[in-house]
Amino acid sequence: MTPxxxxxxxxxxxxxxxxxxxxxxxxxxxxxRAAGRQIIDLGAGEPDFDTPRVIRQAAQQxxxxxxxxxxxxxGILPLRTAIAAHATARRQRIIAADTITPAEVVVSTGSKQSxxxxxxxxxxxxxxxxxxxxxxxxxxxxxxLARATAVPVHGCPSRGFKVTPAELAAHVSARTRxxxxxxxxxxxxxxxxxxxxxxxxxxxxxxxxxVISDEIYRRISYGAxxxxxxxxxxxxxxxxxxxxxxxxxxxxxxxxxxxxxTAPLAKAMTALQSHTTFSPASVSQSAALAALTGGPAIDxxxxxxxxxxxTRRDAxxxxxxxxxxxxxxxxxxxxxxxxxxxxxxRIPDAGSVFAxxxxxxxxxxxxPGAAFFxxxxxxxxxxxxxxxxxxxxxxxxxxxxxx
Ligand code: PLP
Numbered sequence: 049m050t051p052x053x054x055x056x057x058x059x060x061x062x063x064x065x066x067x068x069x070x071x072x073x074x075x076x077x078x079x080x081r082a083a084g085r086q087i088i089d090l091g092a093g094e095p096d097f098d099t100p101r102v103i104r105q106a107a108q109q110x111x112x113x114x115x116x117x118x119x120x121x122x123g124i125l126p127l128r129t130a131i132a133a134h135a136t137a138r139r140q141r142i143i144a145a146d147t148i149t150p151a152e153v154v155v156s157t158g159s160k161q162s163x164x165x166x167x168x169x170x171x172x173x174x175x176x177x178x179x180x181x182x183x184x185x186x187x188x189x190x191x192x193l194a195r196a197t198a199v200p201v202h203g204c205p206s207r208g209f210k211v212t213p214a215e216l217a218a219h220v221s222a223r224t225r226x227x228x229x230x231x232x233x234x235x236x237x238x239x240x241x242x243x244x245x246x247x248x249x250x251x252x253x254x255x256x257x258x259v260i261s262d263e264i265y266r267r268i269s270y271g272a273x274x275x276x277x278x279x280x281x282x283x284x285x286x287x288x289x290x291x292x293x294x295x296x297x298x299x300x301x302x303x304x305x306x307x308x309x310t311a312p313l314a315k316a317m318t319a320l321q322s323h324t325t326f327s328p329a330s331v332s333q334s335a336a337l338a339a340l341t342g343g344p345a346i347d348x349x350x351x352x353x354x355x356x357x358x359t360r361r362d363a364x365x366x367x368x369x370x371x372x373x374x375x376x377x378x379x380x381x382x383x384x385x386x387x388x389x390x391x392x393x394r395i396p397d398a399g400s401v402f403a404x405x406x407x408x409x410x411x412x413x414x415x416p417g418a419a420f421f422x423x424x425x426x427x428x429x430x431x432x433x434x435x436x437x438x439x440x441x442x443x444x445x446x447x448x449x450x451x
Contacts, residue, residue, distance in 0.1 A: 061193070062193075064192060065189060065192070065193070066185075066189065068185055068186065068419075069185060069415060069416065069418065069419030070091060070093060070185070070415050070419060073091040073403070073407070073413055073414070073415050073416075074089065074091050074092060074413065076407065076413070077089050077091060077407065077413035080407070080411075085411055086411055087407070087411050087412070087413055088411060088412050088413065088432065088436050088439060088440040088443075089413045089432065090412060090413060090414050090428040090429050090430070090432060090437070090440050091413040091414055091415050091429060092429050092431055092432075093234065093429060093431075094294070094295075094298075094300040094431060095295060095298040095300070095353065095383070095431050096431045096432055096433070097298040097353050097356075098298060099297065099298050099299050099302070099335070100297065100298070100339075100342075100346060100349045102338060102342055102345060102346065103297065103299070103335050103338045103339050103342070103346070104335070105338075106334055106335055106337070106338030107302075107331050107332070107334055107335040107338070109334075110330070110331050110334030110335070111331055115330045115331055115333075115334050116330060116331070117330060118326065118327045118330070119327040119328070119330050119333060120327060121318050121321055121322040121326055121327050122153070122154045122155060122314065122318040122321070123153070123154065123155025123156075123306070123327070123328055123333055124155075124330075124333050124334075124337070125150060126337055127155055127333050127336055127337045127340070128150035128153040128155060128306075129150050130337055130340040130341050131150075131153045131155070131291075131306055131308065131340065132148045132149055132150045132152065132153050132308070134340060135148040135153075135278055135289070135308050136148045138276055138278045138279060139278045139279075139284075141279065142279060142280070146284065148284075148308055149311070151311045151314060152308055152309060152310060152311050152314050153306055153307070153308055153314065154306060154307050154309075154314050154317045154318050154321065155304060155305070155306045155328050155333065155336075156304075156305055156306065156307075156321055156325070156328055157303045157304070157305070157325050157328045157329070158292060158294065158303040158304065158305045159262065159264045159290050159291060159292035159294065159305030159306070160186060160305065161305060161321070161324075161325065162290045162292070162305040162306055162307045163186070163187070163190055163228075163260065163262060163290050163305075164190050164193070165307065165317040165320055165321055166260050166288045166290065166307055166309070166313075166317065167187075167190040167191055167193070167194045167196075167226075167228075167260070168190070168193065168194045168320060169313060169316045169317050169320055170194075170225070170226055170258050170260075170288075170313070171191060171194040171196035171225055171226055172194060172195060172196060173195045173196065174196075174223055175194075175196040175197070175223060175224075175225040175226070176196065176197045176198075176199050176221060176223045176224045176225065177191045177196055177197070177198055177199065177224070177225065177226040177227070177228060178199050178201050178216055178219055178220070178224060178226070178227045178228070178257070179191070179198050179199065179200055179201065179227075179228050180201050180203055180209075180210070180211040180216075180228075180229065180230070180233075181200040181201060181202050181203065181209075181420070181421045181422070182202075182203075182209055182233075182235055182236060182386070182417065182420035182421055182422040182425070183200075183228070183230065183233075183234075183420060183421065184230060184234045184235070184262075184420070185419050185420065187228045187230075187262075188421075191228075196225070196226075197223075199219050199224070200421055201215050201216055201219050202215075202421075203215070205375075205377065205388075208236060208238035208377055208378070209233070209236045209238055209377065209386075209422075210233075210238050210240055210244060211248070212244075212247075213247045213248055213250070213251035216248065216251050216252070217251055217254075217255070220255045220257075224255065224257060225257060225258060226257055226258040226259070226260065227248075227252045227257045227258070227259050227260070228259075228260045228262065229245075229248060229249075229259060229260070229261045229262065229277065230261075230262040230263075230264075230265075231245065231261075231263070231265075231266075231274060231275070231381075232265040232266065232268060232269055232274055232379075232380065232381025232382040233265075233381075233382065234265065234382055234384060234420075235384050235386055235415070235417070235419075235420045235425075235427040236377050236379065236384065236386045237361075237377065237379020237380065237381055237382045237383075237384045237385065237386065238377065238379065238380065238381075239269055239271070239274050239275075239379075239380040239381040240274075240275065241275070242275045242279065242280060245275045245277065245279075245280050246280040249277060249280055249281050249282070249287075250282065252286075253282060253283065253286070256286070257286065258286045258287075258288065259277065259281075259286060259287050259288070260288045260290060261276075261277035261287065261288065261289050261290065262290045263276055263277070263289060263290065263291045264290065264291060264292055264294060264295050264305070265295055265381055265382040266291070266296075266381075267295070267296035267350055267354065268295060268296065268353075268354055268357060268381055268382055268383060269354075269380055269381035270354070270357075270358045270361065270379075270380055270381060271380050274380075274381050276289065277289055278308075284309075284310065285310065287309065288307050288308070288309040288313065289307065289308040289309070290305065290306070290307055291305065291306060291308075292304055292305030292306060293305075293335075293336045293339050293340075295382075296339075296350055297339045297346070297349075297350065298353065299335065299336070299339065302329070302332040302335050302336065303328065303329060303332055304328055304329075304332045304333060304335070304336040356434075357383050357430065357431075359434065360383075360430040360434050360437050361379060361383075361385070361430060363434060363437065363438055363441075364385055364428075364430055364437055364438070364441045365378065365385075367438060367441045367442060367445065368385075368387070368441060368445065370445065371445050371448060371449065373448070373449075374387060374388070374445065374448055375387070375388040376388070383429055383430050383431045384427050384428065384429055384430075385427070385428045385430065386417070386422075386425055386426075386427055387425060387426050387427075387428065387444070388424055388425050389401070389402035389403075389417070389424055389425060389426055390402060390448050390451035391451060392424035392425070393424060396423075397416070397418055397423045398423065398424050399416040399417035399418055399422070399423050399424055399425050399426045400416040400418050400423065402416075402426055402447070402448075402451070403415065403416040403426050404416075405447060405451075406426075406443070406444060406447055409447070410443040410444075410446075410447050411443075412440045412443050412444060414426045414427060414428045414444075415427045415428075415429075428440070428441075428444070
């Protein structure tokens, strides 16, 4: 009997799609663990804390109260109202007359879907989209899935890899339609200051660009509060703010994110979502509502979680400072450290070589910088227990010294 033919030719839609390198690393780490190795996983992009109890209880209650059916595609009104109220409170600190309405909010199955909704609705063939780089991989793939062209704008390591308006402007062409901003930045942990953010938005406005501002790590910052585009944008005409509950409330698995944009764009994204995933999970929406309306009790939990990240960051940075040859980007937010690999500039794809060695020989999983279009670097996540972070960083230093 001839064996079944299980081969397939990918369609043109996905022919160029690359697997997420972050996921590839964590799968390899899992495989090694299953084989009995004690791998310290610093590859993960999710808080290692439990979702706060009040939120879990609200979700259980919601199930018992019958929140088990489809909801409106764009999410339940109480959740959109809470999101709009939070955003309005921020916005009105600078523009008193600007009220964000629930009609401008679309809730989806994670901020990843929100970003995809925005990219797919705004960009198309012949459009170019500027992406400050190093950057999260998925922006590139989402822009490509929309058949637009991603244009990397590389930030200088000496400025924390942050881009300037002049660097953006140098990449603007007649085809440039959008800019994807992210602060605090994954993978560098850098945070744009109020002035820096304001100037980038002003530059985008000057060139008539749509700005998608991914603010998923905004609550996780260690200096002054990280700025939202809502705090500095002169106008919201061409602005899409993307946020969600995943990182701030340790709710990665609940899959709730949202966009705050204009009513016409929100309508278009709702139509798109109605044909892909439809309404986000009803129980998760109730949980997200509890997170946003939980008041000081929830805020205290978030503050405690951020304080723990802060302690780990300081501990890791103090250890790394013992080896002056190691170049590390000092982070002000998110939960990542970006470290230059040994042999950078000399060995091709030095970050991947180092990451492979760390995993296979030192039992430490990290993500190679190639995943973020900076192949000389590696990213470590300190979303792991302090003792594990310290142990892993010591191994990284030893591996660096013996490279
Ligand atoms: N944006 C950035 C920069 C991220 O790093 C991630 C997840 O790692 C996301 C968005 C997606 O978050 P969510 O879990 O809400 O889809």
